[in-house]
Amino acid sequence: xxxxxxxxxxxxxxxxxxxxxxxxxxxxxxxxxxxxxxxxxxxxxxxxxxxxxxxxxxxxxxxxxxxxxxxxxxxxxxxxxxxxxxxxxxxxxxxxxxxxxxxxxxxxxxxxxxxxxxxxxxxxxxxxxxxxxxxxxxxxxxxxxxxxxxxxxxxxxxxxxxxxxxxxxxxxxxxxxxxxxxxxxxxxxxxxxxxxxxxxxxxxxxxxxxxxxxxxxxxxxxxx
Amino acid sequence: xxxxxxxxxxxxxxxxxxxxxxxxxxxxxxxxxxxxxxxxxxxxxxxxxxxxxxxxxxxxxxxxxxxxxxxxxxxxxxxxxxxxxxxxxxxxxxxxxxxxxxxxxxxxxxxxxxxxxxxxxxxxxxxxxxxxxxxxxxxxxxxxxxxxxxxxxxxxxxxxxxxxxxxxxxxxxxxxxxxxxxxxxxxxxxxxxxxxxxxxxxxxxxxxxxxxxxxxxxxxxxxx
DNA sequence: GCCACTATGTGATCGCCGTCATGGCGGCCA
DNA sequence: TGGCCGCCATGACGGCGATCACATAGTGGC
Numbered sequence: 001x002x003x004x005x006x007x008x009x010x011x012x013x014x015x016x017x018x019x020x021x022x023x024x025x026x027x028x029x030x031x032x033x034x035x036x037x038x039x040x041x042x043x044x045x046x047x048x049x050x051x052x053x054x055x056x057x058x059x060x061x062x063x064x065x066x067x068x069x070x071x072x073x074x075x076x077x078x079x080x081x082x083x084x085x086x087x088x089x090x091x092x093x094x095x096x097x098x099x100x101x102x103x104x105x106x107x108x109x110x111x112x113x114x115x116x117x118x119x120x121x122x123x124x125x126x127x128x129x130x131x132x133x134x135x136x137x138x139x140x141x142x143x144x145x146x147x148x149x150x151x152x153x154x155x156x157x158x159x160x161x162x163x164x165x166x167x168x169x170x171x172x173x174x175x176x177x178x179x180x181x182x183x184x185x186x187x188x189x190x191x192x193x194x195x196x197x198x199x200x201x202x203x204x205x206x207x208x209x210x211x212x213x214x215x216x217x218x219x220x221x222x223x224x
Numbered sequence: 225x226x227x228x229x230x231x232x233x234x235x236x237x238x239x240x241x242x243x244x245x246x247x248x249x250x251x252x253x254x255x256x257x258x259x260x261x262x263x264x265x266x267x268x269x270x271x272x273x274x275x276x277x278x279x280x281x282x283x284x285x286x287x288x289x290x291x292x293x294x295x296x297x298x299x300x301x302x303x304x305x306x307x308x309x310x311x312x313x314x315x316x317x318x319x320x321x322x323x324x325x326x327x328x329x330x331x332x333x334x335x336x337x338x339x340x341x342x343x344x345x346x347x348x349x350x351x352x353x354x355x356x357x358x359x360x361x362x363x364x365x366x367x368x369x370x371x372x373x374x375x376x377x378x379x380x381x382x383x384x385x386x387x388x389x390x391x392x393x394x395x396x397x398x399x400x401x402x403x404x405x406x407x408x409x410x411x412x413x414x415x416x417x418x419x420x421x422x423x424x425x426x427x428x429x430x431x432x433x434x435x436x437x438x439x440x441x442x443x444x445x446x447x448x
Numbered sequence: 449g450c451c452a453c454t455a456t457g458t459g460a461t462c463g464c465c466g467t468c469a470t471g472g473c474g475g476c477c478a
Numbered sequence: 479t480g481g482c483c484g485c486c487a488t489g490a491c492g493g494c495g496a497t498c499a500c501a502t503a504g505t506g507g508c
Contacts, residue, residue, distance in 0.1 A: 056356070058364045066356050081349045087356060117341060124348040125305045131355035132280065132290050132311060138362065139406060140282045142464070174486065182363060187465055189487060205474065205485060366494070398456065411495055413457060429455060429504055 015116065016099075019046060022109055023101035034075065034090040034098075041079020041086050044106040047071050050096035051158075055179065056088045065179040067130070068093070070158075077120070080106045138182045141222065146181040147191040149220035151201070155210055168210045177208075195219070239340065240323075243270065246333055247325035258299065258314040258322075265303020265310050268330040271295050274320035275382075279403065280312045289403040291354070292317070294382070298347070304330045362406045365446065370405040371415040373444035375425070379434055392434045401432075419443070 023046070028034055034045060037056060045052075052069040066088055069075050075090055080103040101109070110117050137146065155168045178188040192203050200212040200219070210216060247270070252258055258269060261280060269276075276293040290312055293299050299314055304327040325333070334341050361370065379392040402412040416427050424436040424443070434440060 056360050058360055060364070062363060064359055064363055066359065078349045078352060082346050084353070087353050111338075114335075114338075117345075121341075121345065121348065122306050124345065124352060125302045127352050128302060128348060128355060129308070129311050131352060131359070135288055135290065135355070135358060135362075136280050136282055138359075139286060139288055140284070184466060185486085186467080186488085190465090193487070203486080397454095408496060409456085410458085410497080414495090417457070427456080 015113070016046070018113075019101060019109055020099055022105040023099045026098050026100050028092040028096040028098060030092060030095055032092050032096075034092060034096075035086050037086050037089045039086045041076055041084070042103050044077055044080045044101045044103060045075040045090070046099035046101065047073050047075060048097040048099060050092060050094040052096060053091045053093050053176070054088050055091070063179040064182065065176065066134075067127070074123070077106070077124075079103065141220075143181065143183050143187045144191040144194050145220060145222060146183070147177070147188060148195060148216045150177065150181050151195075151208065151210060152213065152217050152220050155213060166211070166213070168213065170208045170210065171206055172208065173206050239337070240270070242337075243325060243333055244323055246329040247323045250322050250324050252316040252320040252322060254316060254319055256316050256320075258316060258320075259310050261310050261313045263310045265300055265308070266327050268301055268304045268325045268327060269299040269314070270323035270325065271297050271299060272321040272323060274316060274318040276320060277315045277317050277400070278312050279315070286408075287399075287403040288406065289400065291351070301330070301344070301347075303327065365444075367405065367407050367411045368415040368418050369444060369446060370407070371401065371412060372419060372440045374401065374405050375419075375432065375434060376437065376441050376444050379437060390435070390437070392437065394432045394434065395430055396432065397430050 028050075034052060035041070047069050049071050051071075052073075052075050053065065054067040054069065054075070055063050055065045057063055069090075075098075076086070078084070079086055083103075110120060137149065140146070141149070151170065154170050154172065158170070174185050174188050174192070178185045181188065183191075192201070192208070195201050195216065196203060198212075198215065198219075200210070200215045202209045202211065252274075258276060259265070271293050273295050275295075276297075276299050277289065278291040278293065278299070279287050279289045281287055293314075299322075300310070302308070303310055307327075334344060361373065364370070365373070375394065378394050378396065382394070398409050398412050398416070402409045405412065407415075416425070416432070419425050419440070420427060422436075422439065422443075424434070424439045426433045426435065
Protein backbone atom coordinates (compact mmCIF):
# COMPACT_ATOMS: atom_id res chain seq x y z
CA UNK A 1 0.00 0.00 0.00
CA UNK A 2 2.66 2.46 0.99
CA UNK A 3 5.34 3.58 -1.38
CA UNK A 4 3.40 2.73 -4.49
CA UNK A 5 2.84 6.34 -5.42
CA UNK A 6 5.27 8.21 -7.61
CA UNK A 7 8.24 9.72 -5.81
CA UNK A 8 7.12 12.60 -3.67
CA UNK A 9 4.22 10.72 -2.20
CA UNK A 10 0.56 11.42 -2.19
CA UNK A 11 0.72 15.20 -2.13
CA UNK A 12 3.11 17.77 -3.55
CA UNK A 13 4.91 20.12 -1.21
CA UNK A 14 2.55 22.87 -2.18
CA UNK A 15 -0.49 20.78 -1.44
CA UNK A 16 0.99 19.70 1.88
CA UNK A 17 1.26 23.35 2.87
CA UNK A 18 -2.37 23.93 1.91
CA UNK A 19 -3.48 20.95 3.98
CA UNK A 20 -1.25 22.03 6.82
CA UNK A 21 -3.40 25.09 7.40
CA UNK A 22 -6.32 22.79 8.16
CA UNK A 23 -4.51 20.63 10.69
CA UNK A 24 -1.89 20.65 13.39
CA UNK A 25 1.53 19.09 13.82
CA UNK A 26 2.10 16.20 16.17
CA UNK A 27 4.96 13.85 17.03
CA UNK A 28 4.61 10.18 17.87
CA UNK A 29 7.26 8.22 19.71
CA UNK A 30 8.59 4.86 18.58
CA UNK A 31 5.97 2.15 19.16
CA UNK A 32 3.37 4.74 20.13
CA UNK A 33 -0.13 3.83 19.00
CA UNK A 34 -1.64 6.37 16.61
CA UNK A 35 -5.09 4.80 16.61
CA UNK A 36 -6.57 1.47 17.47
CA UNK A 37 -8.97 -0.91 15.74
CA UNK A 38 -12.57 -0.24 16.70
CA UNK A 39 -12.16 3.42 17.62
CA UNK A 40 -14.13 6.13 15.90
CA UNK A 41 -12.14 7.55 13.06
CA UNK A 42 -12.50 11.27 13.48
CA UNK A 43 -9.14 12.32 12.08
CA UNK A 44 -6.67 11.67 9.29
CA UNK A 45 -2.89 11.52 9.63
CA UNK A 46 -0.45 12.78 7.04
CA UNK A 47 2.95 11.19 7.57
CA UNK A 48 5.81 13.70 7.28
CA UNK A 49 8.72 11.62 8.59
CA UNK A 50 9.05 8.06 9.85
CA UNK A 51 7.14 4.90 9.03
CA UNK A 52 3.78 3.72 10.36
CA UNK A 53 2.72 0.09 10.68
CA UNK A 54 -0.92 -0.78 9.94
CA UNK A 55 -1.94 -4.15 11.38
CA UNK A 56 -4.72 -6.19 12.91
CA UNK A 57 -4.71 -8.96 15.50
CA UNK A 58 -6.35 -12.33 14.97
CA UNK A 59 -8.42 -13.90 17.72
CA UNK A 60 -5.46 -16.05 18.73
CA UNK A 61 -3.20 -13.06 19.15
CA UNK A 62 -1.24 -13.34 15.91
CA UNK A 63 -0.49 -10.04 14.25
CA UNK A 64 -1.20 -9.52 10.56
CA UNK A 65 0.62 -6.70 8.85
CA UNK A 66 -1.56 -4.90 6.32
CA UNK A 67 0.69 -2.04 5.29
CA UNK A 68 3.64 0.14 6.16
CA UNK A 69 3.03 3.81 5.45
CA UNK A 70 5.93 6.08 4.61
CA UNK A 71 6.53 9.83 4.53
CA UNK A 72 4.11 11.36 2.06
CA UNK A 73 1.45 8.74 2.69
CA UNK A 74 -1.90 9.25 4.37
CA UNK A 75 -3.11 7.13 7.27
CA UNK A 76 -6.67 6.67 8.47
CA UNK A 77 -8.36 7.97 5.34
CA UNK A 78 -10.89 5.13 5.14
CA UNK A 79 -12.80 6.21 8.21
CA UNK A 80 -12.88 9.78 6.94
CA UNK A 81 -14.33 8.56 3.67
CA UNK A 82 -17.01 6.19 4.91
CA UNK A 83 -17.46 7.25 8.53
CA UNK A 84 -16.99 3.74 9.85
CA UNK A 85 -14.72 2.86 12.81
CA UNK A 86 -11.03 2.04 12.40
CA UNK A 87 -10.63 -1.42 10.94
CA UNK A 88 -6.96 -1.69 11.92
CA UNK A 89 -4.39 -0.37 14.36
CA UNK A 90 -1.65 2.12 13.46
CA UNK A 91 1.66 2.19 15.33
CA UNK A 92 4.74 4.33 14.75
CA UNK A 93 7.72 2.17 13.73
CA UNK A 94 10.06 5.13 14.16
CA UNK A 95 9.70 8.62 15.57
CA UNK A 96 6.96 10.08 13.40
CA UNK A 97 6.27 13.68 12.47
CA UNK A 98 2.68 13.92 11.39
CA UNK A 99 -0.03 16.29 10.37
CA UNK A 100 -3.33 15.63 12.13
CA UNK A 101 -6.42 16.78 10.25
CA UNK A 102 -9.99 16.33 11.41
CA UNK A 103 -12.13 14.14 9.19
CA UNK A 104 -14.55 16.95 8.21
CA UNK A 105 -11.64 19.26 7.38
CA UNK A 106 -10.10 16.50 5.27
CA UNK A 107 -13.32 15.96 3.34
CA UNK A 108 -13.60 19.71 2.83
CA UNK A 109 -10.02 19.77 1.57
CA UNK A 110 -10.75 17.01 -0.91
CA UNK A 111 -13.85 18.72 -2.21
CA UNK A 112 -11.96 22.00 -2.63
CA UNK A 113 -9.22 20.30 -4.65
CA UNK A 114 -10.72 18.09 -7.35
CA UNK A 115 -7.32 17.02 -8.58
CA UNK A 116 -6.58 15.73 -5.10
CA UNK A 117 -9.76 13.67 -5.20
CA UNK A 118 -8.57 12.00 -8.38
CA UNK A 119 -5.23 11.26 -6.79
CA UNK A 120 -6.99 9.86 -3.74
CA UNK A 121 -8.93 7.54 -6.04
CA UNK A 122 -5.65 6.36 -7.51
CA UNK A 123 -4.20 5.82 -4.06
CA UNK A 124 -7.16 3.72 -3.01
CA UNK A 125 -6.97 1.75 -6.26
CA UNK A 126 -3.31 1.02 -5.53
CA UNK A 127 -4.24 -0.16 -2.05
CA UNK A 128 -6.83 -2.55 -3.46
CA UNK A 129 -4.38 -3.98 -5.97
CA UNK A 130 -1.83 -4.35 -3.20
CA UNK A 131 -4.28 -6.08 -0.88
CA UNK A 132 -5.32 -8.48 -3.64
CA UNK A 133 -1.69 -9.22 -4.38
CA UNK A 134 -1.15 -10.02 -0.70
CA UNK A 135 -3.92 -12.62 -0.88
CA UNK A 136 -2.11 -14.33 -3.74
CA UNK A 137 1.31 -14.01 -2.14
CA UNK A 138 0.19 -15.75 1.02
CA UNK A 139 -0.96 -18.73 -1.02
CA UNK A 140 2.05 -18.99 -3.27
CA UNK A 141 5.07 -20.99 -2.24
CA UNK A 142 6.32 -22.16 1.13
CA UNK A 143 7.61 -19.95 3.92
CA UNK A 144 11.14 -19.77 2.53
CA UNK A 145 9.81 -18.65 -0.82
CA UNK A 146 7.60 -16.01 0.79
CA UNK A 147 10.39 -14.71 3.00
CA UNK A 148 12.69 -14.39 -0.02
CA UNK A 149 9.96 -12.59 -1.92
CA UNK A 150 9.34 -10.16 0.89
CA UNK A 151 13.03 -9.47 1.35
CA UNK A 152 13.44 -8.62 -2.32
CA UNK A 153 10.41 -6.37 -2.08
CA UNK A 154 11.74 -4.66 1.03
CA UNK A 155 15.16 -4.26 -0.54
CA UNK A 156 13.67 -2.36 -3.46
CA UNK A 157 11.57 -0.13 -1.27
CA UNK A 158 13.66 0.71 1.74
CA UNK A 159 16.94 -1.13 1.51
CA UNK A 160 20.12 0.78 2.23
CA UNK A 161 23.02 0.10 -0.09
CA UNK A 162 26.01 -0.30 2.15
CA UNK A 163 29.38 -1.90 1.83
CA UNK A 164 30.48 -3.05 -1.60
CA UNK A 165 27.44 -1.64 -3.33
CA UNK A 166 25.81 -4.94 -4.23
CA UNK A 167 24.92 -5.60 -0.62
CA UNK A 168 21.60 -4.32 0.64
CA UNK A 169 20.93 -3.90 4.34
CA UNK A 170 17.38 -4.12 5.62
CA UNK A 171 16.57 -2.93 9.12
CA UNK A 172 13.77 -5.12 10.37
CA UNK A 173 13.07 -7.41 13.29
CA UNK A 174 12.15 -11.03 12.61
CA UNK A 175 8.85 -10.58 14.41
CA UNK A 176 7.76 -7.92 11.95
CA UNK A 177 9.03 -9.94 9.02
CA UNK A 178 7.06 -12.93 10.27
CA UNK A 179 3.85 -10.91 10.52
CA UNK A 180 4.53 -9.66 7.03
CA UNK A 181 4.77 -13.08 5.39
CA UNK A 182 2.06 -14.58 7.57
CA UNK A 183 4.08 -17.03 9.59
CA UNK A 184 5.50 -17.49 13.07
CA UNK A 185 8.81 -15.99 14.09
CA UNK A 186 10.34 -19.47 14.41
CA UNK A 187 9.39 -20.49 10.88
CA UNK A 188 10.72 -17.19 9.58
CA UNK A 189 13.96 -17.68 11.46
CA UNK A 190 14.36 -21.14 9.96
CA UNK A 191 13.64 -19.79 6.47
CA UNK A 192 16.32 -17.16 6.96
CA UNK A 193 18.61 -19.96 8.10
CA UNK A 194 18.06 -21.83 4.84
CA UNK A 195 18.70 -18.72 2.75
CA UNK A 196 21.78 -18.03 4.88
CA UNK A 197 23.02 -21.57 4.24
CA UNK A 198 22.82 -20.86 0.52
CA UNK A 199 25.06 -17.87 1.08
CA UNK A 200 22.52 -15.37 -0.21
CA UNK A 201 22.30 -13.26 2.95
CA UNK A 202 23.59 -12.78 6.45
CA UNK A 203 21.49 -12.03 9.50
CA UNK A 204 22.03 -9.99 12.60
CA UNK A 205 20.13 -8.20 15.28
CA UNK A 206 17.37 -6.17 13.60
CA UNK A 207 19.40 -6.41 10.44
CA UNK A 208 19.43 -8.56 7.33
CA UNK A 209 22.12 -8.08 4.68
CA UNK A 210 21.26 -9.38 1.22
CA UNK A 211 24.40 -10.44 -0.62
CA UNK A 212 22.91 -12.16 -3.68
CA UNK A 213 19.79 -10.36 -4.79
CA UNK A 214 19.44 -12.20 -8.14
CA UNK A 215 19.52 -15.59 -6.40
CA UNK A 216 16.93 -14.45 -3.89
CA UNK A 217 14.77 -13.16 -6.70
CA UNK A 218 14.97 -16.53 -8.39
CA UNK A 219 14.07 -18.36 -5.19
CA UNK A 220 11.17 -15.97 -4.64
CA UNK A 221 9.55 -16.74 -7.97
CA UNK A 222 10.00 -20.50 -7.92
CA UNK A 223 6.60 -22.10 -8.32
CA UNK A 224 7.61 -24.84 -5.89
CA UNK B 225 -16.58 -6.22 -1.94
CA UNK B 226 -19.88 -6.64 -3.59
CA UNK B 227 -23.15 -6.14 -1.81
CA UNK B 228 -21.66 -3.84 0.79
CA UNK B 229 -23.36 -0.79 -0.62
CA UNK B 230 -26.77 0.35 0.52
CA UNK B 231 -29.66 -1.43 -1.18
CA UNK B 232 -29.92 -0.33 -4.76
CA UNK B 233 -26.24 -0.73 -5.41
CA UNK B 234 -23.64 1.70 -6.51
CA UNK B 235 -25.86 3.89 -8.63
CA UNK B 236 -29.50 4.94 -8.48
CA UNK B 237 -31.80 4.08 -11.33
CA UNK B 238 -31.62 7.62 -12.59
CA UNK B 239 -27.84 7.59 -12.57
CA UNK B 240 -27.81 4.26 -14.36
CA UNK B 241 -29.84 5.81 -17.14
CA UNK B 242 -27.41 8.70 -17.36
CA UNK B 243 -24.45 6.33 -17.60
CA UNK B 244 -26.29 4.15 -20.10
CA UNK B 245 -26.12 6.92 -22.67
CA UNK B 246 -22.34 6.69 -22.55
CA UNK B 247 -22.13 2.91 -23.01
CA UNK B 248 -23.74 -0.03 -24.70
CA UNK B 249 -25.57 -3.12 -23.52
CA UNK B 250 -24.00 -6.53 -23.67
CA UNK B 251 -24.85 -10.04 -22.49
CA UNK B 252 -22.38 -12.60 -21.20
CA UNK B 253 -23.08 -16.31 -21.08
CA UNK B 254 -22.51 -18.47 -18.03
CA UNK B 255 -18.77 -19.03 -17.49
CA UNK B 256 -17.92 -16.52 -20.22
CA UNK B 257 -14.81 -14.51 -19.48
CA UNK B 258 -15.44 -10.76 -19.26
CA UNK B 259 -11.79 -9.80 -19.02
CA UNK B 260 -8.56 -11.53 -18.12
CA UNK B 261 -5.64 -10.71 -15.85
CA UNK B 262 -2.90 -8.84 -17.69
CA UNK B 263 -5.09 -7.31 -20.39
CA UNK B 264 -5.33 -3.60 -20.91
CA UNK B 265 -8.28 -2.22 -19.01
CA UNK B 266 -9.96 0.04 -21.52
CA UNK B 267 -13.54 -0.40 -20.34
CA UNK B 268 -15.72 -0.60 -17.26
CA UNK B 269 -18.63 -2.98 -16.73
CA UNK B 270 -21.81 -2.11 -14.89
CA UNK B 271 -23.59 -5.26 -13.77
CA UNK B 272 -27.34 -5.14 -14.42
CA UNK B 273 -28.30 -8.76 -13.74
CA UNK B 274 -26.36 -11.85 -12.70
CA UNK B 275 -23.21 -12.28 -10.65
CA UNK B 276 -19.58 -11.90 -11.69
CA UNK B 277 -16.64 -13.73 -10.13
CA UNK B 278 -13.35 -11.85 -9.72
CA UNK B 279 -10.39 -14.16 -9.18
CA UNK B 280 -6.71 -14.72 -9.80
CA UNK B 281 -4.68 -17.87 -10.33
CA UNK B 282 -1.58 -18.75 -8.37
CA UNK B 283 1.49 -20.11 -10.09
CA UNK B 284 0.49 -23.64 -9.12
CA UNK B 285 -2.92 -23.29 -10.71
CA UNK B 286 -4.98 -22.73 -7.59
CA UNK B 287 -7.73 -20.19 -7.94
CA UNK B 288 -8.16 -17.42 -5.39
CA UNK B 289 -11.53 -15.73 -5.25
CA UNK B 290 -11.26 -12.02 -4.62
CA UNK B 291 -14.86 -10.90 -4.94
CA UNK B 292 -18.30 -11.66 -6.32
CA UNK B 293 -19.97 -8.67 -7.92
CA UNK B 294 -23.73 -8.41 -7.96
CA UNK B 295 -26.30 -6.38 -9.89
CA UNK B 296 -25.67 -2.71 -9.23
CA UNK B 297 -21.95 -3.21 -8.77
CA UNK B 298 -19.18 -1.98 -11.03
CA UNK B 299 -16.47 -4.25 -12.41
CA UNK B 300 -13.10 -3.23 -13.80
CA UNK B 301 -13.06 0.26 -12.33
CA UNK B 302 -9.48 0.02 -11.05
CA UNK B 303 -7.92 0.01 -14.51
CA UNK B 304 -10.08 2.96 -15.50
CA UNK B 305 -8.86 4.86 -12.45
CA UNK B 306 -5.15 4.19 -12.65
CA UNK B 307 -4.68 3.06 -16.23
CA UNK B 308 -2.86 -0.11 -15.25
CA UNK B 309 -3.63 -3.56 -16.68
CA UNK B 310 -6.26 -5.86 -15.20
CA UNK B 311 -4.95 -7.41 -12.00
CA UNK B 312 -7.57 -10.16 -11.95
CA UNK B 313 -9.92 -12.13 -14.18
CA UNK B 314 -13.69 -11.62 -14.32
CA UNK B 315 -16.05 -14.45 -15.22
CA UNK B 316 -19.85 -14.52 -15.38
CA UNK B 317 -21.27 -16.93 -12.80
CA UNK B 318 -24.73 -16.62 -14.33
CA UNK B 319 -26.10 -15.06 -17.51
CA UNK B 320 -25.09 -11.43 -17.10
CA UNK B 321 -26.70 -8.32 -18.49
CA UNK B 322 -24.12 -5.57 -18.42
CA UNK B 323 -23.44 -2.04 -19.45
CA UNK B 324 -20.06 -1.61 -21.12
CA UNK B 325 -18.55 1.85 -20.84
CA UNK B 326 -15.18 2.91 -22.22
CA UNK B 327 -12.68 3.99 -19.60
CA UNK B 328 -12.46 7.60 -20.85
CA UNK B 329 -16.25 7.87 -20.91
CA UNK B 330 -16.38 6.51 -17.38
CA UNK B 331 -13.83 9.04 -16.16
CA UNK B 332 -15.79 11.78 -17.88
CA UNK B 333 -18.96 10.57 -16.22
CA UNK B 334 -17.30 10.64 -12.81
CA UNK B 335 -16.00 14.14 -13.32
CA UNK B 336 -19.42 15.34 -14.42
CA UNK B 337 -21.10 13.91 -11.34
CA UNK B 338 -19.16 14.89 -8.21
CA UNK B 339 -21.57 13.02 -5.99
CA UNK B 340 -20.79 9.87 -7.90
CA UNK B 341 -17.09 10.43 -7.29
CA UNK B 342 -17.73 10.52 -3.57
CA UNK B 343 -19.73 7.33 -3.78
CA UNK B 344 -16.94 5.73 -5.80
CA UNK B 345 -14.53 6.67 -3.02
CA UNK B 346 -16.81 4.95 -0.54
CA UNK B 347 -17.04 1.87 -2.75
CA UNK B 348 -13.27 1.65 -2.97
CA UNK B 349 -12.96 2.14 0.78
CA UNK B 350 -15.39 -0.74 1.30
CA UNK B 351 -13.31 -2.91 -1.02
CA UNK B 352 -10.15 -2.16 0.96
CA UNK B 353 -11.83 -3.00 4.25
CA UNK B 354 -13.15 -6.19 2.71
CA UNK B 355 -9.76 -7.20 1.35
CA UNK B 356 -8.15 -6.56 4.72
CA UNK B 357 -10.80 -8.61 6.43
CA UNK B 358 -10.07 -11.44 4.02
CA UNK B 359 -6.45 -11.42 5.12
CA UNK B 360 -7.53 -11.87 8.72
CA UNK B 361 -10.16 -14.47 7.90
CA UNK B 362 -7.69 -16.69 6.10
CA UNK B 363 -5.50 -16.77 9.22
CA UNK B 364 -8.24 -17.34 11.74
CA UNK B 365 -9.37 -20.85 12.60
CA UNK B 366 -9.08 -24.14 10.77
CA UNK B 367 -10.77 -25.03 7.50
CA UNK B 368 -14.02 -26.11 9.15
CA UNK B 369 -14.22 -22.81 10.98
CA UNK B 370 -13.57 -20.84 7.82
CA UNK B 371 -16.09 -22.81 5.80
CA UNK B 372 -18.74 -22.20 8.47
CA UNK B 373 -17.90 -18.51 8.50
CA UNK B 374 -18.14 -18.20 4.75
CA UNK B 375 -21.44 -20.07 4.66
CA UNK B 376 -22.95 -17.73 7.23
CA UNK B 377 -21.68 -14.79 5.24
CA UNK B 378 -23.09 -16.16 1.99
CA UNK B 379 -26.41 -16.92 3.65
CA UNK B 380 -26.77 -13.31 4.69
CA UNK B 381 -25.85 -11.98 1.28
CA UNK B 382 -27.40 -14.27 -1.27
CA UNK B 383 -29.13 -17.06 0.55
CA UNK B 384 -32.63 -18.02 -0.53
CA UNK B 385 -35.06 -18.76 2.25
CA UNK B 386 -36.85 -21.88 1.21
CA UNK B 387 -38.77 -24.56 2.92
CA UNK B 388 -39.73 -24.01 6.52
CA UNK B 389 -38.35 -20.49 6.64
CA UNK B 390 -35.42 -21.16 8.93
CA UNK B 391 -33.63 -23.08 6.20
CA UNK B 392 -31.37 -21.15 3.87
CA UNK B 393 -30.33 -22.57 0.53
CA UNK B 394 -27.05 -21.49 -1.02
CA UNK B 395 -26.34 -22.25 -4.66
CA UNK B 396 -22.61 -22.78 -4.94
CA UNK B 397 -20.22 -25.45 -6.09
CA UNK B 398 -17.62 -26.83 -3.69
CA UNK B 399 -14.84 -25.72 -6.01
CA UNK B 400 -15.90 -22.11 -5.71
CA UNK B 401 -16.39 -22.43 -1.98
CA UNK B 402 -12.90 -23.89 -1.68
CA UNK B 403 -11.36 -21.00 -3.62
CA UNK B 404 -13.28 -18.66 -1.35
CA UNK B 405 -11.92 -20.01 1.92
CA UNK B 406 -8.46 -20.64 0.52
CA UNK B 407 -8.35 -24.43 0.62
CA UNK B 408 -8.56 -27.43 -1.67
CA UNK B 409 -11.87 -28.90 -2.72
CA UNK B 410 -11.15 -32.08 -0.77
CA UNK B 411 -10.54 -30.23 2.47
CA UNK B 412 -13.68 -28.19 1.92
CA UNK B 413 -15.70 -31.32 1.25
CA UNK B 414 -14.43 -32.85 4.49
CA UNK B 415 -15.26 -29.69 6.42
CA UNK B 416 -18.79 -29.78 5.02
CA UNK B 417 -18.91 -33.42 6.09
CA UNK B 418 -18.09 -32.48 9.66
CA UNK B 419 -20.71 -29.73 9.71
CA UNK B 420 -23.19 -32.16 8.17
CA UNK B 421 -22.39 -34.70 10.88
CA UNK B 422 -23.35 -32.08 13.46
CA UNK B 423 -26.72 -31.76 11.75
CA UNK B 424 -26.25 -28.10 10.92
CA UNK B 425 -26.61 -28.42 7.16
CA UNK B 426 -27.24 -30.77 4.27
CA UNK B 427 -25.34 -30.84 1.01
CA UNK B 428 -26.24 -31.61 -2.56
CA UNK B 429 -25.06 -30.91 -6.05
CA UNK B 430 -24.36 -27.18 -6.33
CA UNK B 431 -26.52 -26.72 -3.28
CA UNK B 432 -25.99 -26.34 0.46
CA UNK B 433 -28.95 -26.02 2.81
CA UNK B 434 -28.20 -24.46 6.19
CA UNK B 435 -30.55 -25.82 8.84
CA UNK B 436 -29.00 -24.40 12.01
CA UNK B 437 -27.65 -20.94 11.33
CA UNK B 438 -27.03 -20.06 15.03
CA UNK B 439 -24.91 -23.17 15.53
CA UNK B 440 -22.92 -22.41 12.40
CA UNK B 441 -22.42 -18.85 13.56
CA UNK B 442 -21.07 -20.16 16.85
CA UNK B 443 -18.71 -22.56 15.14
CA UNK B 444 -17.55 -19.77 12.84
CA UNK B 445 -16.47 -17.52 15.68
CA UNK B 446 -14.76 -20.14 17.82
CA UNK B 447 -11.18 -19.05 18.42
CA UNK B 448 -10.06 -22.68 18.11
C1' DG C 449 -33.07 -44.95 -21.15
C1' DC C 450 -28.06 -44.75 -22.02
C1' DC C 451 -23.83 -42.63 -21.70
C1' DA C 452 -20.41 -39.29 -20.95
C1' DC C 453 -19.28 -35.92 -17.87
C1' DT C 454 -19.17 -33.27 -13.87
C1' DA C 455 -19.63 -32.82 -8.96
C1' DT C 456 -19.20 -34.86 -4.53
C1' DG C 457 -17.44 -38.13 -0.80
C1' DT C 458 -13.63 -40.46 1.38
C1' DG C 459 -9.34 -43.11 2.31
C1' DA C 460 -4.07 -43.13 2.73
C1' DT C 461 0.12 -40.86 2.99
C1' DC C 462 3.36 -37.28 3.90
C1' DG C 463 5.54 -32.92 4.47
C1' DC C 464 5.38 -28.35 6.29
C1' DC C 465 4.68 -25.49 9.85
C1' DG C 466 2.76 -24.31 14.56
C1' DT C 467 3.82 -25.02 19.29
C1' DC C 468 6.75 -25.61 23.17
C1' DA C 469 11.29 -25.57 25.06
C1' DT C 470 16.11 -24.44 25.51
C1' DG C 471 20.30 -21.98 24.78
C1' DG C 472 23.26 -18.29 23.16
C1' DC C 473 24.46 -13.75 21.80
C1' DG C 474 24.62 -8.84 22.08
C1' DG C 475 23.23 -4.22 23.83
C1' DC C 476 21.89 -1.26 27.21
C1' DC C 477 21.98 0.58 31.65
C1' DA C 478 23.06 0.95 36.46
C1' DT D 479 31.75 -4.08 34.04
C1' DG D 480 28.41 -7.12 35.28
C1' DG D 481 23.87 -8.44 34.94
C1' DC D 482 19.48 -8.25 32.75
C1' DC D 483 16.59 -8.50 28.90
C1' DG D 484 15.28 -8.53 24.18
C1' DC D 485 16.31 -10.85 19.93
C1' DC D 486 17.77 -14.76 17.43
C1' DA D 487 18.79 -19.91 16.59
C1' DT D 488 17.54 -24.56 16.73
C1' DG D 489 15.60 -29.08 18.30
C1' DA D 490 11.45 -32.25 19.06
C1' DC D 491 6.94 -33.38 18.27
C1' DG D 492 2.30 -33.40 16.66
C1' DG D 493 -1.48 -32.08 13.69
C1' DC D 494 -3.64 -30.19 9.80
C1' DG D 495 -4.25 -30.02 5.23
C1' DA D 496 -2.23 -30.84 0.40
C1' DT D 497 -1.84 -34.48 -2.75
C1' DC D 498 -3.04 -38.62 -5.09
C1' DA D 499 -6.31 -42.12 -5.89
C1' DC D 500 -10.75 -44.01 -6.51
C1' DA D 501 -15.74 -44.78 -5.77
C1' DT D 502 -20.36 -42.99 -6.42
C1' DA D 503 -24.17 -40.19 -7.73
C1' DG D 504 -26.64 -36.70 -10.11
C1' DT D 505 -27.40 -34.48 -14.88
C1' DG D 506 -27.85 -33.24 -19.42
C1' DG D 507 -27.68 -34.58 -24.22
C1' DC D 508 -29.17 -37.91 -27.55
